[in-house]
Amino acid sequence: MDLRAWAGRAVDEISGWQRGFGEVEPHPDAVVSDADFAVAFEELLGRLRDTYPFHHPRYLGQLIKPPHPAAVAGYLATMLLNPNNHALDGGPSTTALEREAVARLAAMLGMPDALGHLTTSGTVANLEGLFVARETRPGSAIAHSAHAHYSHARNCHLLGVRSVPVPVDRLGRMDLAELEVLLGREDIGTVVLTAGTTSLGAVDQIDEVLELRRRHGFRIHVDAACGGFFALIADDAPDGVASAPFRALAECDSVVVDPHKHGLQPYGCGAVLFADRSVARFYRHDSPATYYTSAEPHLGEISLECSRSGAPAAALWLTFRLLPPTPDGLGRVLRAGRRAALRWTELLAESPVLSAYQRPELDIVAVLPEAPDMSTVDQRTTWMLHEGMRGGGAYLAALEVSAAELRARGHPVREDAPGARILRSVLLKPEHEHWIGRCHDEIEDLARRAAG
Numbered sequence: 265m266d267l268r269a270w271a272g273r274a275v276d277e278i279s280g281w282q283r284g285f286g287e288v289e290p291h292p293d294a295v296v297s298d299a300d301f302a303v304a305f306e307e308l309l310g311r312l313r314d315t316y317p318f319h320h321p322r323y324l325g326q327l328i329k330p331p332h333p334a335a336v337a338g339y340l341a342t343m344l345l346n347p348n349n350h351a352l353d354g355g356p357s358t359t360a361l362e363r364e365a366v367a368r369l370a371a372m373l374g375m376p377d378a379l380g381h382l383t384t385s386g387t388v389a390n391l392e393g394l395f396v397a398r399e400t401r402p403g404s405a406i407a408h409s410a411h412a413h414y415s416h417a418r419n420c421h422l423l424g425v426r427s428v429p430v431p432v433d434r435l436g437r438m439d440l441a442e443l444e445v446l447l448g449r450e451d452i453g454t455v456v457l458t459a460g461t462t463s464l465g466a467v468d469q470i471d472e473v474l475e476l477r478r479r480h481g482f483r484i485h486v487d488a489a490c491g492g493f494f495a496l497i498a499d500d501a502p503d504g505v506a507s508a509p510f511r512a513l514a515e516c517d518s519v520v521v522d523p524h525k526h527g528l529q530p531y532g533c534g535a536v537l538f539a540d541r542s543v544a545r546f547y548r549h550d551s552p553a554t555y556y557t558s559a560e561p562h563l564g565e566i567s568l569e570c571s572r573s574g575a576p577a578a579a580l581w582l583t584f585r586l587l588p589p590t591p592d593g594l595g596r597v598l599r600a601g602r603r604a605a606l607r608w609t610e611l612l613a614e615s616p617v618l619s620a621y622q623r624p625e626l627d628i629v630a631v632l633p634e635a636p637d638m639s640t641v642d643q644r645t646t647w648m649l650h651e652g653m654r655g656g657g658a659y660l661a662a663l664e665v666s667a668a669e670l671r672a673r674g675h676p677v678r679e680d681a682p683g684a685r686i687l688r689s690v691l692l693k694p695e696h697e698h699w700i701g702r703c704h705d706e707i708e709d710l711a712r713r714a715a716g
């Protein structure tokens with residue numbers, strides 16, 4: 265699709281509609297000339313060049329890529345109107361679009377009757393999940409795995425709830441034997457599980473924790489910010505992912521997913537879903553100023569944020585209209601990244617200079633340069649990161665691991681230092697499927713040069 269043409273169409277349509285209310289002379293104090301604008305804009309465009317090529321398959325570092333052009337067009341058109349999805353008074357059309365997009369997310373996660381809404385981020389979505397957890401289980405602690413996103417401990421701190429980290433197993437998943445010990449010892453009201461850790465894409469065994477819940481009766485909040493869209497390919501197929509944990513989402517109390525990660529959206533789009541719609545009662549508030557046009561609940565009455573742009577809702581709705589969150593729609597995009605991760609793992613198994621840290625569960629692959637000891641692994645990783653980020657082949661990210669973690673995965677590295685950084689990459693773009701061979705060659709080349 266030709267984004268330039270559709271962006272122009274959006275400007276024409278919205279400004280034409282606005283003119284229909286009668287011409288408004290812009291106030292001279294806010295008027296900017298094209299000549300002045302050109303100078304400032306060129307300066308901005310120049311400054312924006314100080315970044316990394318997130319769009320390119322050679323960039324495999326963080327969970328970043330430009331949004332789908334459909335999301336950009338939807339966002340841009342809506343931003344020209346600037347609706348506020350706090351209340352129907354602020355954004356009637358985008359409130360409806362948000363409800364429809366959230367219903368599709370809920371269906372994707374197997375929670376078709378959930379109460380939910382978009383948020384500006386996964387962090388805020390998780391804060392809401394834990395806020396409801398606290399209100400439902402006052403006085404109890406919240407457990408999360410030691411590899412859970414750092415924001416859970418901080419969100420618990422903000423909420424004044426004690427949080428307890430649970431050690432992880434050999435694959436970076438919550439160790440369920442350790443969880444059981446904890447449940448026998450302490451009053452744990454809520455267990456936070458992660459479907460796709462940010463570091464390794466490890467998926468906690470949600471299905472097995474459902475069994476533990478039958479005996480201990482805690483709440484389950486799932487942080488699927490990173491991995492939620494993998495529900496679309498959770499079919500145990502050779503190029504899919506394990507179905508059991510994703511099928512179990514249907515029985516969890518709350519789930520968070522970030523459309524701004526694998527959902528092709530620009531930043532500013534997270535979501536939280538609650539199985540029990542009556543949790544809306546915890547959000548009740550009296551605002552004398554905002555609600556006016558409807559007796560129906562407004563999105564602002566079931567969310568912690570007040571003003572929130574309607575543009576992300578429109579962008580997500582338009583993307584889903586074209587690439588629906590179904591196995592045959594967006595699922596195909598996820599599957600290409602998954603195939604790239606599996607293919608790379610095969611290539612790494614034959615590499616004399618690199619090895620896969622562990623088998624990837626999703627599309628995140630951690631890799632270490634072959635080296636005799638911890639400090640050399642760290643030095644080579646650091647050199648490869650810097651050389652890659654200077655444009656020397658591939659843009660990667662880092663992950664700190666311990667000697668014990670390396671040993672548990674069968675990497676016999678001499679422990680001359682307690683920890684080392686290794687390389688971490690995310691194959692977030694479907695284009696990686698056809699580029700991974702070239703990326704692997706480039707990264708092998710970096711590793712050879714790092715070894716001198």
Ligand SMILES: *Cc1c(COP(=O)(O)O)cnc(C)c1O
Pocket residue numbers: 384385386387388390413415458460461462487488489490522534
């Ligand atoms: C990214 C991420 C978060 C935080 O989400 P933001 O949208 O960055 O605020 C939380 N949990 C996991 C597992 C994540 O990957």
